[in-house]
Amino acid sequence: DTEVTQTPKHLVMGMTNKKSLKCEQHMGHRAMYWYKQKAKKPPELMFVYSYEKLSINESVPSRFSPECPNSSLLNLHLHALQPEDSALYLCASSQVDLIAYNEQFFGPGTRLTVL
Amino acid sequence: KQEVTQIPAALSVPEGENLVLNCSFTDSAIYNLQWFRQDPGKGLTSLLLIQSSQREQTSGRLNASLDKSSGRSTLYIAASQPGDSATYLCAVRRSGGSNYKLTFGKGTLLTVNP
Numbered sequence: 001d002t003e004v005t006q007t008p009k010h011l012v013m014g015m016t017n018k019k020s021l022k023c024e025q026h027m028g029h030r031a032m033y034w035y036k037q038k039a040k041k042p043p044e045l046m047f048v049y050s051y052e053k054l055s056i057n058e059s060v061p062s063r064f065s066p067e068c069p070n071s072s073l074l075n076l077h078l079h080a081l082q083p084e085d086s087a088l089y090l091c092a093s094s095q096v097d098l099i100a101y102n103e104q105f106f107g108p109g110t111r112l113t114v115l
Numbered sequence: 116k117q118e119v120t121q122i123p124a125a126l127s128v129p130e131g132e133n134l135v136l137n138c139s140f141t142d143s144a145i146y147n148l149q150w151f152r153q154d155p156g157k158g159l160t161s162l163l164l165i166q167s168s169q170r171e172q173t174s175g176r177l178n179a180s181l182d183k184s185s186g187r188s189t190l191y192i193a194a195s196q197p198g199d200s201a202t203y204l205c206a207v208r209r210s211g212g213s214n215y216k217l218t219f220g221k222g223t224l225l226t227v228n229p
Contacts, residue, residue: 006158031215042204042219043159056215090158103149104217106159 004107006091012113015081021110023074023091031055031096032074033104034066037088049074050096081114088112117142117209121220128195129228136190136223138205143183149217150179150190151204159204163190167210195227 004025013019023032031050035043048056049068063085065077074091088109094102118141128134138148147166151159163172163179165188171180178191188205202224206217 004158033215040221042206042221043217045216048215050215088156092159103161103164105161106151108158109156111156 006107029093119220
């Protein structure tokens with residue numbers, strides 16, 4: 001299995017809602033990432049988990065809350081989002097040993113719309 | 116600060132042409148460079164990964180080269196097909212500091228016309 005899966009594919013939420021994005025991989029990768037991509041822009045790194053621990057937070061607002069419950073799963077909990085948070089949210093994974101040399105594999109993304 | 120530039124921003128070619136996409140980066144202290152393909156509204160598909168010690172990588176009709184000292188990479192696509200139409204992104208991973216991070220270019224939108 002060489003893929004990263006993400007659910008849901010599309011999500012529409014109001015500014016007062018609480019929702020979660022889910023990412024799963026079964027490649028044995030112990031580094032997992034969340035990226036945000038606005039239309040016609042490159043992806044921007046949000047969070048990195050290494051061995052289920054948060055390693056990098058790229059100064060992301062607290063209304064985004066990541067969670068890595070086990071080595072295969074990565075969640076992104078959303079609360080009190082703003083319309084400008086509407087974007088494609090991408091999950092990625094890679095091997096963690098010698099992380100700098102490793103290829104990142106991306107999921108298909110969740111298209112989020114905040115009303 | 117690493118900056119990645121991709122030229123051209125958009126390219127339209129007839130089917131069957133060979134083509135070259137360009138990527139340049141300002142800081143040559145990198146571990147590797149990765150080329151991706153992205154279809155509209157979809158995730159990224161990894162095409163090729165070139166380590167800093169390598170000069171090129173090949174996969175099928177794709178060939179990527181890397182000249183680290185000059186801060187350049189090219190992606191060569193042979194015998195282009197309409198199915199190659201997509202946005203192509205290059206990304207570099209810097210050495211030292213936060214080497215988890217990929218710095219992306221803005222991409223080249225490729226259209227291959229039948």
